[in-house]
Amino acid sequence: MNELLGIYIHIPFCVSKCFYCDFNSYTDKSYIIKDYIKYLKKEIDLYSVELKDYKVKTIFIGGGTPSSIDSKFLCDIVNHIYKKFNLSTLIEFTVEANPKTLDKYKLKDYKNLGINRMSLGLQSFNDKLLKSIGRIHTARDFLESYDLIRKFGFDNVNVDVMFNLPGQTIKDVIDTLKKVIALKPEHISFYSLKIEEGTLFYKLYNESRLDLPDEDTERDMYHKGIELLEDNNFIHYEISNFAKHGYECKHNLIYWNVKPYLGLGLSAHSNINSKRWSNFRNFKQYFKCLDNGRLPIEENEEIDVEMEMAEFMILGLRLIKGIEKLDFKKRFGLNVDDIYGMQLRSLENKGLIENKEEYIKLTKRGIDLSNLVFMELLP
Numbered sequence: 001m002n003e004l005l006g007i008y009i010h011i012p013f014c015v016s017k018c019f020y021c022d023f024n025s026y027t028d029k030s031y032i033i034k035d036y037i038k039y040l041k042k043e044i045d046l047y048s049v050e051l052k053d054y055k056v057k058t059i060f061i062g063g064g065t066p067s068s069i070d071s072k073f074l075c076d077i078v079n080h081i082y083k084k085f086n087l088s089t090l091i092e093f094t095v096e097a098n099p100k101t102l103d104k105y106k107l108k109d110y111k112n113l114g115i116n117r118m119s120l121g122l123q124s125f126n127d128k129l130l131k132s133i134g135r136i137h138t139a140r141d142f143l144e145s146y147d148l149i150r151k152f153g154f155d156n157v158n159v160d161v162m163f164n165l166p167g168q169t170i171k172d173v174i175d176t177l178k179k180v181i182a183l184k185p186e187h188i189s190f191y192s193l194k195i196e197e198g199t200l201f202y203k204l205y206n207e208s209r210l211d212l213p214d215e216d217t218e219r220d221m222y223h224k225g226i227e228l229l230e231d232n233n234f235i236h237y238e239i240s241n242f243a244k245h246g247y248e249c250k251h252n253l254i255y256w257n258v259k260p261y262l263g264l265g266l267s268a269h270s271n272i273n274s275k276r277w278s279n280f281r282n283f284k285q286y287f288k289c290l291d292n293g294r295l296p297i298e299e300n301e302e303i304d305v306e307m308e309m310a311e312f313m314i315l316g317l318r319l320i321k322g323i324e325k326l327d328f329k330k331r332f333g334l335n336v337d338d339i340y341g342m343q344l345r346s347l348e349n350k351g352l353i354e355n356k357e358e359y360i361k362l363t364k365r366g367i368d369l370s371n372l373v374f375m376e377l378l379p
Helices: 030-050 071-084 104-113 127-132 139-151 170-182 200-206 215-231 250-256 283-291 305-316 325-332 336-349 364-368 370-377
Strands: 004-011 055-063 092-097 117-123 157-163 187-192 235-238 241-243 261-264 269-272 275-279 297-302 353-355 359-362
Touching: 004 071, 004 250, 030 071, 030 261, 030 283, 055 071, 055 250, 071 104, 092 250, 104 139, 117 139, 139 157, 157 170, 157 215, 170 187, 170 215, 187 215, 215 235, 215 241, 250 305, 305 325, 305 336, 305 370, 325 336, 336 353, 336 370, 359 364, 364 370
Parallel strands: 004 055, 004 261, 055 092, 092 117, 117 157, 157 187
Antiparallel strands: 187 241, 235 241, 261 269, 269 275, 275 297, 353 359
C-alpha cells in the first residue's frame, strides 16, 4: 500500500499553564517525564506493526510545550520512530517551542534529529499583554530565541500571533505583526482568542472580569491583519494561517485534506481508513493499557460515508482556495452538487460561499461566519 501518513506526538508538559489554554498539559508532573517517554515508545512499537505498510510524510511534536523537556527525551522518541517507521518520504518535521525554554543545546539536538521546522509561540510583542495571558516569556526572550533558531540553520519557522486578547487594541495587533514580518519568518499563524471551558479565562469571562474587544473590533483586527500580511507577500491559505510560497504547513494540510494521521501520546487523536480514535487523557490509564500490550484508546468510532463527506467539506473549506469538485468526485465517486445541492444553494444565496463549476470556497463574509457554514453541512 505505502500510503502516506502524518504523525503527531503529544508532549503534555509545561512550565506554566497559559490562562487561555485548554490543551491536555500539566505543570506539576515533571517527575513522570521519563516514564512517559518509555510508554510512548511502547505505543510506537504497537503501531509500527499495525501500520507497517505506511510511509511517514510529516511529524509534528506538539503539546504542552515540547521544548520544556530535556532534549534527550525527544531524541529518545524520535530515534525510536526512525527505527520503527518508514521515514523515506518524510518532508516536514516540526517541533513547537516556547521562547523561554529554548537554548543552543536543545536546538543543536533538534537539528541533528532532522527537525526542519520550528514553531515558536510569540502571541504578542507587548510584554504587558503577554503577562496578562499567562505567557512565561517576554518579547526580548522571543527575539533571542528566534535569532538562535536562525543561527542553527532552521530555514522554515512559524510564529504564532494572537488577537482578541483582553485589553488589546488594533494598533497593538498591527505593531506585533509588523515586527514579526520584519523578521522574515516563512509562516505566521494568526488566530483569535477563543474562551474555552476549563480555563482561567473561562472562569473570569463568566464572572464578567475579562475585558475583551467587542465583536466588530475583533473582526477589524482580523481583516487589517490579513491585509497587512498579504501586502507583505504572505499567502492566506487557511482561515488562520499565512505562508510564504511553498511554506504552507504540510502537516496541517493532512488534517484539512482529511488524509491519514496518527496521534501518539496522551489524548492524541488519529484518523485512518475511515476510523477515528482518541487516547486516554490521564497517565494512569494510558500506562495501564500499554503495560497490558494494548493500545491506549479511550474512544473510537467508524466514520460512515455521510460523515466522511461532511468532514471533507468542512475541513476543506477552511482552506482559502476551497474544495476542488473533482477531488470530491475522485474520493467518493459522487458529484458534490448532487449531495449538497440544497445546502450549497442556501449558502450561496446568503453570500457565504462561491459555488463555481470547478470549486467551492468561502467568501470573505463566509470566512467571518464559517461556523454557520460548517453547521449547515453537518449530517
